């Protein structure tokens with residue numbers, strides 16, 4: 001006699017979310033029991049919960065896809081890894097082993113890249129804050145700075161005179177592209193002529209060698225046409241500088257900003273449907289570069305500073321259910337052991353999250369709270385989720401960008417980070433914090 005099916009208690013649920021969409025109410029959801037062939041249970045047992053896990057396979061695949069689709073259309077391509085997006089040594093090294101240069105925005109990031117063995121001449125240095133002490137060190141070393149404002153330009157010239165060097169520099173420009181908010185606080189404005197003034201100032205000063213133009217439009221830009229517009233404006237400017245001043249640029253840097261497969265809170269379609277492929281960005285940018293008035297052999301290198309679109313898909317966060325609750329409005333709530341201090345990006349993304357083990361039962365509107373004693377600690381707004389038990393695990397996907405750099409040590413320790421190799425080995429690439437690590441820089445006031 002076959003066993004009776006397990007009893008499931010009947011439930012009446014008020015429809016609160018998920019009804020009014022074309023996917024209807026019940027979503028299909030599969031448990032994610034393994035990450036790149038490694039059992040979540042094994043990872044939990046070895047490293048504890050919560051835990052960030054990165055897939056080296058995905059990092060390498062995304063990198064090669066980006067490189068290949070761009071170099072198919074425009075053969076001189078350089079990818080400079082955006083350190084701020086994820087500067088864990090092991091993650092950066094995966095990209096450097098693939099041939100990436102580094103893109104940094106602070107002395108800390110520069111030192112981190114140098115410590116990993118990146119030659120100073122293979123570092124693009126961005127950002128609005130490069131004090132003289134920084135330029136004193138990075139310019140003689142051969143790092144290419146992207147000048148952000150006139151004051152920095154003057155300091156770079158001073159360093160050039162004092163050190164008796166002629167540094168290679170780029171200027172950062174900002175411009176308008178339909179459909180994206182203008183990041184006008186960085187660099188020299190193109191449309192009002194400020195960028196041209198900056199070039200003339202460099203030429204007249206005759207201390208710096210202008211080798212590149214840079215424009216980082218913004219971030220999570222879902223419309224490839226914005227890049228067509230920005231690259232076209234940069235190309236027109238480069239053509240003008242060549243014609244008027246005889247400047248031959250060695251690179252045009254279109255910055256980062258390609259969208260990952262995440263889903264913004266304001267977005268209707270999920271990221272895996274809304275995010276353009278790398279090819280669509282590549283087409284838009286290479287079409288514009290085709291308008292460069294340069295002889296083929298002198299065409300500038302296209303520099304990409306792609307951050308989140310390379311690393312987001314490769315990152316997971318495993319968390320453990322600590323409690324189930326029923327809120328007064330009828331929603332189910334789960335308390336998990338990873339909060340917004342760790343999953344910083346949950347402030348603006350609807351992170352994709354799935355159970356890590358088989359489940360059964362009725363999907364209900366569920367809100368996921370972190371462990372912090374703070375009202376803002378919501379790691380996922382209401383989603384349709386199956387019932388889980390205390391001690392069950394959940395996996396947040398697409399969390400590889402910005403979390404392990406912007407996370408905060410707040411109330412609890414930050415979790416360990418693990419890398420799974422391409423052949424299924426795994427190792428901690430950042431230790432779980434403990435009291436000794438967190439107290440490390442503290443000193444007791446001598447009078448206490």
Ligand SMILES: Cc1ncc(COP(=O)(O)O)c(C=O)c1O
Nearest residue numbers: 082216219256257305306307308
């Ligand atoms: C100058 C610069 N380049 C590259 C990036 C990486 O951007 P994303 O992660 O959106 O690709 C950033 C991020 O803000 C940036 O400021």
